Amino acid sequence: MATSNKPIVWGPFAAGGTLTAFLTPVLILLTLLAGLGHAPDLLAYDALRAFAAHGIVKLGLVVVIFLSLWSAAHRLRITCYDLGLRADTLVATLVYAVAIAGTVAAAAYLLRLNPV
Amino acid sequence: MAEQVTRKPYVREVPRMLWFLRHPRYMRYMAREFSCLFIGAYTLMLVVGLKRLAEGPDAWAGFLAALGSPGAIVFHLFALAFSAYHSITWFRLTPKAMPVQIGDTFVADRVISGAHYAGWALVSLVVLWLAGAF
Numbered sequence: 001m002a003t004s005n006k007p008i009v010w011g012p013f014a015a016g017g018t019l020t021a022f023l024t025p026v027l028i029l030l031t032l033l034a035g036l037g038h039a040p041d042l043l044a045y046d047a048l049r050a051f052a053a054h055g056i057v058k059l060g061l062v063v064v065i066f067l068s069l070w071s072a073a074h075r076l077r078i079t080c081y082d083l084g085l086r087a088d089t090l091v092a093t094l095v096y097a098v099a100i101a102g103t104v105a106a107a108a109y110l111l112r113l114n115p116v
Numbered sequence: 117m118a119e120q121v122t123r124k125p126y127v128r129e130v131p132r133m134l135w136f137l138r139h140p141r142y143m144r145y146m147a148r149e150f151s152c153l154f155i156g157a158y159t160l161m162l163v164v165g166l167k168r169l170a171e172g173p174d175a176w177a178g179f180l181a182a183l184g185s186p187g188a189i190v191f192h193l194f195a196l197a198f199s200a201y202h203s204i205t206w207f208r209l210t211p212k213a214m215p216v217q218i219g220d221t222f223v224a225d226r227v228i229s230g231a232h233y234a235g236w237a238l239v240s241l242v243v244l245w246l247a248g249a250f
Contacts, residue, residue, distance in 0.1 A: 020155050021206040021232075024199040026240040028158060030247055031165075032192040035183035041248030043180065045173045052169065061166070065159055072156030079149045084132035102163050109166040 009074060009096070016071025019064065049113065058110040065106045069099035151202035154195040207232035 034043050042048055051057055073095035080091045136142035168179035182188060210232055211225035244250065 017202075017206055020199065021203040022236055022239045023243070024155050024158065025196060025203055026243045027162070028192055028196045028199055029240075029244070030249065031161075031183055032189070032196065033249060034180055035185075035189050035192060037184065038249075039180060040244070042246070045169075045176045048169060048176075052166070065163060068155060068159040072152040072159065075149055075152035076156065079146075079152065082136075082146075082149065102160055106163045106166050109163070109170040112170040 009092075012067055012070040013074040014071075016067035016069075016074075019067045020071060023064065024068065052110065053113045053115045058107075058113070061110060062103060062107050066099070066103040069102045070096070073099040147198075147201060148205045151198040154198040155202065157191075158195045158199070203236055207236065 030040055030043065033040060042051060052061065077088070077092050077095050081088060085091060131138075136146040165179055168175040183192075207229050211223075211228040214228070216223040216228060
């Protein structure tokens with residue numbers, strides 16, 4: 001029987017594509033507002049610290065970061081192929097490794113945020 | 117070999133890297149695919165933000181200050197445009213990926229896409245409201 005890992009890499013890509021389509025523009029808008037000097041209330045240190053210390057919020061943030069990074073990594077892999085870079089195994093290993101490393105790092109930082 | 121094959125098939129030359137500059141349709145495809153660079157980079161920036169948040173108030177204040185640098189503003193503007201383009205193309209494709217059949221007929225593409233655009237607008241407004249941006 002032919003085996004393929006395609007569903008495993010494609011599933012999170014589709015989920016991440018949908019999630020980023022709904023969420024990423026507004027997240028960018030939030031930090032853009034902060035950069036322009038109109039930081040939303042939630043981005044004040046005490047508010048964000050308390051918000052991110054909730055277990056459910058931590059889990060949600062890790063899921064959002066994983067799916068966003070994974071779908072971007074998958075699309076970057078395909079784009080590298082489209083641009084003539086045909087070392088697919090190497091590219092796939094690199095981009096997925098960055099996605100996983102970013103997710104692990106985010107989880108580690110979140111674990112340092114104990115409820116106040 | 118008894119006879120030399122003289123047939124000369126036409127091989128169309130395709131530039132290896134910049135093929136997508138040949139047609140607006142290819143360029144729109146590539147613009148969509150390049151959105152992954154901005155979404156990926158922005159998400160990694162969020163991970164850095166979590167690091168700064170975990171390090172304490174001073175580090176977080178430094179992160180917020182860095183968001184105000186001209187480079188960060190320009191990056192945000194590009195990231196906003198590309199991520200919005202990703203959203204638009206993703207929802208435009210949704211009816212192709214997830215056709216909905218009711219009885220003998222399929223729900224029209226624009227109804228499915230439209231529902232997703234409306235959901236996107238609602239999600240964005242709710243997030244802005246919850247974050248206290250208004």
